[in-house]
Amino acid sequence: MVMPQTERAFTPDTVDDAVTVKRITKSYGAVEALKNMTLSFPRGELTSLLGPSGCGKTTLLKIIAGLLEPTSGEVLVNGRAVTGPGPDRAFVFQDFALLPWASVMRNVAFGLELRGVAQSEREAIAEKYIAHVGLKGFERAYPHELSGGMRQRVGLARALSVDADVLLMDEPFSAVDEQTRRKFQEDLLNLVKTENKTFIFVTHSIEEAVYVSDQIAILLPRPSRVSQIIRPQGFRDKDVDNIRRDPEYLDIVDDIWSSLRSYVE
Numbered sequence: 379m380v381m382p383q384t385e386r387a388f389t390p391d392t393v394d395d396a397v398t399v400k401r402i403t404k405s406y407g408a409v410e411a412l413k414n415m416t417l418s419f420p421r422g423e424l425t426s427l428l429g430p431s432g433c434g435k436t437t438l439l440k441i442i443a444g445l446l447e448p449t450s451g452e453v454l455v456n457g458r459a460v461t462g463p464g465p466d467r468a469f470v471f472q473d474f475a476l477l478p479w480a481s482v483m484r485n486v487a488f489g490l491e492l493r494g495v496a497q498s499e500r501e502a503i504a505e506k507y508i509a510h511v512g513l514k515g516f517e518r519a520y521p522h523e524l525s526g527g528m529r530q531r532v533g534l535a536r537a538l539s540v541d542a543d544v545l546l547m548d549e550p551f552s553a554v555d556e557q558t559r560r561k562f563q564e565d566l567l568n569l570v571k572t573e574n575k576t577f578i579f580v581t582h583s584i585e586e587a588v589y590v591s592d593q594i595a596i597l598l599p600r601p602s603r604v605s606q607i608i609r610p611q612g613f614r615d616k617d618v619d620n621i622r623r624d625p626e627y628l629d630i631v632d633d634i635w636s637s638l639r640s641y642v643e
């Protein structure tokens with residue numbers, strides 16, 4: 379019997395993998411969004427999913443979150459099969475998904491509220507994470523009073539406050555200006571260093587992926603598959619302004635661009 383390529387590339391789960399995606403296929407009617415995808419996310423690391431729009435990044439994230447059922451295959455989180463959403467995973471949505479009628483405090487505490495945590499306890503936890511993302515003093519503000527960057531921080535604080543092992547982030551920085559994005563990247567990298575969590579981060583920016591990631595999974599579309607796994611070394615410990623002139627960094631960015639360019643309109 380001839381084994382398909384992904385079968386051979388598949389590495390067995392190790393204790394260090396927080397999330398394992400095993401031979402996932404997802405069809406929307408006739409559209410095969412993901413085909414036989416296998417991928418591991420090491421614990422404590424940041425893995426970026428990088429690929430052109432429409433290649434199934436959001437679909438994969440939702441399947442890991444348990445918000446969407448795969449057509450076939452399975453996802454393991456800490457060795458257990460995902461059957462739905464769970465407290466071990468938190469989702470940071472592209473559009474922030476804040477409650478417009480609720481204060482920053484209520485929005486941040488909302489994930490805990492859903493889990494039945496008592497008000498005083500959830501507000502104490504929320505307060506800590508509001509400060510952690512630099513929003514101290516804005517507890518009583520409403521989403522419409524905040525900038526896009528600040529709203530994104532609220533979404534991040536909410537995801538952190540439920541203390542999930544796995545943070546699923548769908549292009550969290552795509553709606554903010556360049557300056558804010560850089561500040562976010564710094565914040566994110568601080569979180570990766572200080573919190574022993576597993577970050578699964580979707581971006582379509584090659585530069586961003588190479589800068590922030592421990593591991594990059596490059597996805598190619600139609601149907602989506604993993605074409606390459608790259609482990610950039612140490613760029614995020616360097617100054618972000620110097621990195622743009624670092625020949626090693628530019629080489630990796632160039633290589634990735636060559637493998638993706640024919641898929642980008």
Ligand SMILES: Nc1ncnc2c1ncn2[C@@H]1O[C@H](COP(=O)(O)OP(=O)(O)O)[C@@H](O)[C@H]1O
Pocket residue numbers: 406409410411429430431432433434435436437438
């Ligand atoms: N609810 C849906 N119904 C039908 N097709 C969908 C649905 N969601 C996504 N798709 C299709 O699946 C493919 C992958 O989409 P998506 O996961 O959103 O990609 P990405 O996040 O990488 O842009 C695309 O071709 C998209 O049009």
Ligand SMILES: [Mg+2]
Pocket residue numbers: 435436437
């Ligand atoms: Mg998407």
